[in-house]
Amino acid sequence: MRMVDIIAKKRDGHELTTAEIDFFIKGYTAGTIPDYQASALAMAIYFKDMTDRERADLTMAMVNSGETIDLSAIKGIKVDKHSTGGVGDTTTLVLAPLVAALDIPVAKMSGRGLGHTGGTTDKLDSIAGFQTEITKEDFIRLVNDDKVAVIGQTGNLTPADKKLYALRDVTGTVNSIPLIASSIMSKKIAAGSDAIVLDVKTGAGAFMKTIDEAKQLANAMVKIGNNVGRRTMAIISDMSQPLGFAIGNALEVKEAIDTLKGKGPADLHELVLTLGSQMVVLANGADTLEEARARLEEVMYNGKAIEKFKVMLKNQGGDASVVDQPEKLPEAKFKIELPALQAGYISEIVADEIGIAAMQLGAGRATKEDSIDVSVGLMLHKKVGDRVEQGESLLTIHSNREDIDAIKQKLYDNIKISDQAEKLQLIYSVITE
Numbered sequence: 498m499r500m501v502d503i504i505a506k507k508r509d510g511h512e513l514t515t516a517e518i519d520f521f522i523k524g525y526t527a528g529t530i531p532d533y534q535a536s537a538l539a540m541a542i543y544f545k546d547m548t549d550r551e552r553a554d555l556t557m558a559m560v561n562s563g564e565t566i567d568l569s570a571i572k573g574i575k576v577d578k579h580s581t582g583g584v585g586d587t588t589t590l591v592l593a594p595l596v597a598a599l600d601i602p603v604a605k606m607s608g609r610g611l612g613h614t615g616g617t618t619d620k621l622d623s624i625a626g627f628q629t630e631i632t633k634e635d636f637i638r639l640v641n642d643d644k645v646a647v648i649g650q651t652g653n654l655t656p657a658d659k660k661l662y663a664l665r666d667v668t669g670t671v672n673s674i675p676l677i678a679s680s681i682m683s684k685k686i687a688a689g690s691d692a693i694v695l696d697v698k699t700g701a702g703a704f705m706k707t708i709d710e711a712k713q714l715a716n717a718m719v720k721i722g723n724n725v726g727r728r729t730m731a732i733i734s735d736m737s738q739p740l741g742f743a744i745g746n747a748l749e750v751k752e753a754i755d756t757l758k759g760k761g762p763a764d765l766h767e768l769v770l771t772l773g774s775q776m777v778v779l780a781n782g783a784d785t786l787e788e789a790r791a792r793l794e795e796v797m798y799n800g801k802a803i804e805k806f807k808v809m810l811k812n813q814g815g816d817a818s819v820v821d822q823p824e825k826l827p828e829a830k831f832k833i834e835l836p837a838l839q840a841g842y843i844s845e846i847v848a849d850e851i852g853i854a855a856m857q858l859g860a861g862r863a864t865k866e867d868s869i870d871v872s873v874g875l876m877l878h879k880k881v882g883d884r885v886e887q888g889e890s891l892l893t894i895h896s897n898r899e900d901i902d903a904i905k906q907k908l909y910d911n912i913k914i915s916d917q918a919e920k921l922q923l924i925y926s927v928i929t930e
C-alpha cells in the first residue's frame with residue numbers, strides 16, 4: 498500500500514477502505530508517513546468529506562494507536578460527558594456527584610484548561626488537599642465503592658490524534674466535521690466509557706459558531722458513537738455568553754456547590770438537568786428523559802447530591818468542609834465592581850473575550866506551562882436580557898492585583914448594553930440516538 502495512492506483516492510472523492518485508513522494512522526503514528534503526506538490527506542478529507550463508515554474507522558484507528566483505559570472492573574454502565582469547551586462551564590463538577598447520587602457509576606477522567614476555557618481538574622485544585630493524581634486501582638475502587646471519582650489525564654491515549662490535531666492546527670484543516678468528530682470521539686472511547694453524552698456548544702465562546710455547524714458536528718459524533726458500539730446522545734447549547742455567573746476556579750466551585758443544592762443559576766441548573774437526564778437514561782437509570790430528570794431533581798433537593806460531593810472530596814483527600822463553609826475557599830485580595838456606564842438591557846456578553854479577561858487575571862493558562870491562580874475570576878451580576886441601571890455593577894472582578902485597567906476596558910468592550918434585548922435560548926437541540 499502506498500500513501501500517495503490513498504491521498505489521490507480521497508482527492509478524487511472516493512471512499513477509503515478500513516485497511517487504507519489503518520495504514521495511514523499506523524504509519525503516521527510510527528513516523529513512517531511524513532507530515533507532508535498526512536497534511537495532504539487531511540486537506541483532501543477537508544474538501545471531500547468522509548462517509549459514516551470511514552468516520553467510524555478513522556475513530557477506531559486513532560483509539561487503537563495508543564493505550565486505552567479498561568474500566569471493565571467497574572460494575573454498571575459507565576457514562577462519560579464531554580463538552581466541546583465553554584467559559585465558566587461548571588457542569589462536570591456538578592454532574593459527577595449528582596448522577597453518582599443515583600448510584601450510577603461516574604468514572605471521570607478530566608483535563609486542565611487552556612486558553613479561554615477552563616478545566617475541571619483546575620477547578621478542583623481550589624479545594625485544599627484534593628488529589629486527582631490517583632492510581633488507576635484507587636480510581637476503580639472508589640467508583641465501585643462510592644460511585645464517583647475524578648482522575649487526571651493518564652496514559653498515552655490516542656497519540657495519532659495528538660499528532661494529527663497539531664498538524665491540522667498549522668495546515669488549515671481543523672475545521673472539518675469528520676476530523677473534529679473522530680478526534681473528540683477517539684479520546685472519549687479510549688478513556689473507556691460505555692456510553693457518551695456530548696454538549697456541543699455554539700456561539701462566540703465555542704468552536705462551532707453557528708447552530709447549523711454545531712448540529713452537523715453533534716450528529717456526526719452521535720453516529721460515530723453508535724456505529725462503534727457506544728450509545729451516544731448530544732445536546733446543542735448556547736455558549737455566546739458565559740454559563741452561570743462564576744468564571745474562575747474557586748468561584749466556580751462555590752457555584753457548583755450552590756447548584757448541587759438546587760440553588761444554582763438558572764442556566765447552569767437547566768443544563769445540568771438536561772445533560773444529567775441523558776446520562777441517566779444511557780446508564781439505564783430511567784426509561785425516559787422526564788423520569789431521569791425527576792430522579793435528579795429529587796437528589797438535588799433532598800440533599801443526597803451535595804452529600805455525594807462531600808464523599809467525593811473526602812475520598813480524594815479534599816477538605817469537604819468547604820461545602821458548608823465556602824468562605825474557606827481561596828479568595829482574591831481585591832473585589833472590584835464594574836459599574837454600568839449607561840442604563841438599558843444587556844444585549845451581549847461575548848463569552849470567549851470574557852474568558853480571556855478571566856485568564857488575564859490569572860484564572861487560566863495562555864500556554865500549557867503557565868500556572869494559574871485559583872482565587873481570581875469574575876462574578877457576573879447580569880446576563881443577556883437583564884435590565885441594568887447606570888452605575889449598577891455589571892460584575893465583580895476578583896483580582897490579586899489592582900492595576901487592571903486594560904482588563905476593565907476589555908470587559909466594557911465585550912458587555913454590550915442596548916435599549917432592548919431578549920433573554921437567550923440555552924438549549925437549541927436535544928439529539929437522542
Ligand code: URA
Binds near residue numbers: 662671677681
Ligand atoms: N477538539 C478536539 O479534541 N479535536 C478537534 O479536532 C477539535 C476540537
Ligand code: CA
Binds near residue numbers: 587741
Ligand atoms: Ca459558571
